[in-house]
Amino acid sequence: MPRRTNLTIDELPYQYKGKKLQLHKSYTNPRFESNTVLTDDIYTYIDFYFASHKKSMKYKNPAVSKPKYGNEMQYHYSFYWKQSMNFYYAAKKLPIEATPLLSYYSMLNAVKAYLAFKCDYIEDFVEHFLGHGLFEKIDASANDLNTIMVARKIKGVYPLFAKMMDSNFDTIWPNGQSNAFTLKQLLYNLAFIHRAFITTYTTPRGAKIPELFIPLENNSVPCYHKGNDFNLYLQIELEKNFFGISANSIPVQYSTSMSPLLTIKNGAPFILVSANGARRNTTDSLSTDFRNLNSELRKEFQYIRSSKRLWYLKRTNLQGQDIINLNSMSLIMAAMHRISEIARYKPEQLAHLMKSKENWLMHEFLTLALDQFIDELAAEITGQDIMCTGMK
Structure with a gap:
């Protein structure tokens, strides 16, 4: 997974109609302006x-x-x-x-x-x-x-x-x-039962089942930030402890199995930024380019129904016949x-x-x-x- 070196983005998420512009549950028709x-x-x-x-x-x-x-x-x-x-x-x-x-x-x-x-x-x-x-x-x-x-x-x-x-x-x-x-195969690709799946098929002497879903840090939600090119980019922070208490970067077996739609942010080893950005409209609406980008990126994540916001990045580029990217x-x-x-x-x-x-x-x-x-x-x-x- 390449590092993004020539882009700087705002630290705080982009505000759209008074709200953080963030990934929504809906795959096909997210209403970004709506309240929860x-x-x-x-x-x-x-x-x-x-x-x-x-x-x-x-x-x-x-x-x-x-x-x-x-x-x-x-x-x-x-x-x-x-x-x-x-x-x-x-x-x-x-x-x-x-x-x-x-x-x-x-x-x-x-x-x-x-x-x-x-x-x-x-x-x-x-x-x-x-x-x-x-x-x-x-x-x-x-x-x-x-x-x-x-x-x-x-x-x-x-x-x-x-x-x-x-x-x-x-x-x-x-x-x-x-x-x-x-x-x-179907059950392996579902985040809400993934812990049960791993527990079921991992044995002390057997091969370990690859973790397919990576949690985001502090139950955060993927948000869009404005770049220095004035485009909007999705940014997420992965849970560092998922990779081990002493981890100082994403292990290569994980970084290579993540979507090429995401890149590692320069100087921030556990923060990913979308490889492509989308223009903002000058009006009070979101551009078609942005909605197309969001539709593409939404497929990289699953969430678990809960009283908390539990979002997970799926390793959609993990090789093997058991990966079903639906x-x-x-x-x-x-x-x-x-x-x-x-x-x-x-x-x-x-x-x-x-x-x-x-x-x-x-x-x-x-x-x-x-x-x-x-x-x-x-x-x-x-x-x-x-x-x-x-x-x-």
């Missing part, structure tokens, strides 16, 4: 948000589509959101072995609400709503997370959603059985779909997993994934950062 929303009831908040941002459901070609697909209101986003809420609360009342199916259907309906709200016309999504877009790669000998696999289809709710989150989704995950991912929602949904199939059709296989050496990882995923997913999706719907009460 404090709530412990995301479902009710999104209900209110939908009510105040009314969007009519309409066909692009009603003469053809309405006789084929029916009344427009049956596809209303609020209907799907309430369905998601019903599945969510039902899942929370069940034993953990019974939660995968309801958790997945909560996610599925939440995604349908998002798609119905964001798409311009019903024709844009209605055919995709006929299928999930995910399927099992059958292997009779599969009995652990490294042999249980999931593949994706061309059409369905999942691929439509994943493409809206990542424009290069088809390149990263082509359709078909030959391009299936294992559950172990947004965390796509990974969560694919994994939960596969586990929900197991719970429905092969409960004995789920029972085996819950008693195996992978039981803690399974427990953490099934306990935390639904809340993490809904938190992230709410940010995509609103463009706002939504935090638990007590955190601004």
